[in-house]
Amino acid sequence: MSKESFAQRLKTAMDKEGKKQVDLINAAALQGVKLGKSHMSQYVSGKTVPRSDILRFLAGELKVDEGWLKGSEAEIQQREIEPELNKTELSEANTMRTFKKSSKLDNVLYDVRGPVVDEAARMEEAGTRILKLNIGNPAPFGFHTPDEVIYDMRRQLPECEGYSPAQGLFSARKAIMQYAQIKKLPNVSMEDIYTGNGVSELINLSMSALLDDGDEILIPSPDYPLWTACATLAGGKAVHYICDEQSDWYPDMDDIRKKITSRTKAIVIINPNNPTGALYPREVLQQIADIAREHQLIIFSDEIYDRLVMDGEKHISIASLAPDLFCVTYSGLSKSHMIAGFRIGWMILSGNKNIARDYIEGLRMLSNMRLCSNVPAQSIVQTALWGYQSVENYILPGGRVYEQREFIYKALTDIPGITAVKPKAAFYIFPKIDVKKFNITDDEKFALDLLRDKKILLIHGGGFNWQQPDHFRVVYLPRIEVLKESVEKIADFFSYYHQ
Ligand SMILES: Cc1ncc(COP(=O)(O)O)c(C=O)c1O
Numbered sequence: 001m002s003k004e005s006f007a008q009r010l011k012t013a014m015d016k017e018g019k020k021q022v023d024l025i026n027a028a029a030l031q032g033v034k035l036g037k038s039h040m041s042q043y044v045s046g047k048t049v050p051r052s053d054i055l056r057f058l059a060g061e062l063k064v065d066e067g068w069l070k071g072s073e074a075e076i077q078q079r080e081i082e083p084e085l086n087k088t089e090l091s092e093a094n095t096m097r098t099f100k101k102s103s104k105l106d107n108v109l110y111d112v113r114g115p116v117v118d119e120a121a122r123m124e125e126a127g128t129r130i131l132k133l134n135i136g137n138p139a140p141f142g143f144h145t146p147d148e149v150i151y152d153m154r155r156q157l158p159e160c161e162g163y164s165p166a167q168g169l170f171s172a173r174k175a176i177m178q179y180a181q182i183k184k185l186p187n188v189s190m191e192d193i194y195t196g197n198g199v200s201e202l203i204n205l206s207m208s209a210l211l212d213d214g215d216e217i218l219i220p221s222p223d224y225p226l227w228t229a230c231a232t233l234a235g236g237k238a239v240h241y242i243c244d245e246q247s248d249w250y251p252d253m254d255d256i257r258k259k260i261t262s263r264t265k266a267i268v269i270i271n272p273n274n275p276t277g278a279l280y281p282r283e284v285l286q287q288i289a290d291i292a293r294e295h296q297l298i299i300f301s302d303e304i305y306d307r308l309v310m311d312g313e314k315h316i317s318i319a320s321l322a323p324d325l326f327c328v329t330y331s332g333l334s335k336s337h338m339i340a341g342f343r344i345g346w347m348i349l350s351g352n353k354n355i356a357r358d359y360i361e362g363l364r365m366l367s368n369m370r371l372c373s374n375v376p377a378q379s380i381v382q383t384a385l386w387g388y389q390s391v392e393n394y395i396l397p398g399g400r401v402y403e404q405r406e407f408i409y410k411a412l413t414d415i416p417g418i419t420a421v422k423p424k425a426a427f428y429i430f431p432k433i434d435v436k437k438f439n440i441t442d443d444e445k446f447a448l449d450l451l452r453d454k455k456i457l458l459i460h461g462g463g464f465n466w467q468q469p470d471h472f473r474v475v476y477l478p479r480i481e482v483l484k485e486s487v488e489k490i491a492d493f494f495s496y497y498h499q
Helices: 004-017 022-032 037-045 052-063 066-070 071-079 089-093 115-125 147-160 170-182 197-210 225-234 255-261 282-295 354-370 381-385 400-413 443-454 482-496
Strands: 192-195 214-222 238-246 264-270 298-303 326-332 345-351 472-475
Touching: 004 037, 004 066, 052 066, 052 214, 089 170, 115 443, 170 345, 170 381, 192 197, 192 482, 197 225, 197 298, 197 326, 197 345, 197 354, 197 443, 214 225, 214 472, 225 238, 255 282, 264 282, 298 400, 326 354, 345 354, 400 472, 400 482, 443 472, 443 482
Parallel strands: 214 238, 214 264, 264 298, 298 326
Antiparallel strands: 192 345, 326 345
16 A cells, blocks of 8 residues: 555545644644644645654544554555654744643543543534533532531631641531441541542542552442542552442452452442442452452542432441451542532541551641642531431432432333443443444444434443443433433434444
8 A cells, every 4th residue: 555545544534523734733733742734734645644643643633543544564664754854844843832741641541521521512612402411410410409508608608718627627527537437437536537629639649649650559440430540640550350240240359359469559449339330238348358358458448429329228338347457438428418519528547547657647748738628618518417318318219319210220221232230329320232233342432423413421431441342321310301312312323323
């Protein structure tokens, strides 16, 4: 094949995306990629082919596979290497200093707000109405916090002008400590509680304080991707263990054991789980604790959905089963109290803190460095955690979360080629696609095609570090009428879709 083949592929991809040379040049400037007008026209006219960094940029912008755009080995060998920039071009490229993101971000993935979401934003900008089933944000779907919470925050606002102690207000931490007592977390005192701007901030802080370059941490697959992102950003290596769909999405103990090495420092569990909606029973938690004990691992347990458990089941904190281990348990008010925007979460250190003295010092340092978490939100922790719990009505038969779960589970599994494990908690379902039936090999492309065809936004399994292209996550927070409309469209899409 000749050089023109590359040019043709490039032109096809540009036409498909509706992008002109100037669009690519502008996008390159924004991203700090050196791509001048002369280069671009040489690629399009087939005079030369780009170096690998430019090729990667073009593939990304045009949403095509880099390997495809690059071409076959035989073709590559026949190509001329793109000449070095000549003096004029160099000075053209050097006139404006541009800034690239840190290479620390190279392997960080957070698709909950990623490329499919960007495309949805672009479509919305152009006036298209998008049905959003992509983010676990209760308020836009008509879930509101009890009036008492708002009232108490308003009353306390004048006293919240200053920084609080770094780990949080006494009243907030006392309420969290009492919650820890009810959940039977062992050996917890006031100093073991840290409030944060959501659990998100504390996940980041915990990973930064723990991981040296190359340290390994076991993280579930599928996961809530912030865990993997923060572990990676901290320099650690996220090693994914499988959660097994055949066993109600419980962690696969053999897989966990197989993946432990001398560098493994900790294991993360997400219970109740996002994205699967699984709730781990005592026996499963016990087995995880046994593995952690055997291999001397820290347990990080993300329990932000612990009050959104259905079917009369009871949530158990793994820390309560492991008084001899060092555990960090995370929860907050974003989901159970529908105040994701207030940004309040916490982490509780429990069990054998002696083995983690130095790590705890690191946590304190980082906690002090951010001064404190949002004080008005801390001021309502006591009100929210105790007394009337509006969330309880949502998760009982007749309640919105319960009925929406019943609806979405039935409606999705009625679609030929779609199966799912019924979620027990939280507000997510993670259905499986029969990839052979639809010939699906790229799940991000599936999500993009669904978005473009049906104006429905959801996140493909890969966004949760799930390696096969055969799952997607639906957030079932919208009312049943909206879910019905969405599932009808999804069913129609699957009636003709073939990748
Ligand atoms: C498992 C899990 N952990 C943490 C978070 C972040 O919670 P927060 O709002 O407290 O930062 C989310 C949000 O969706 C989540 O699903």
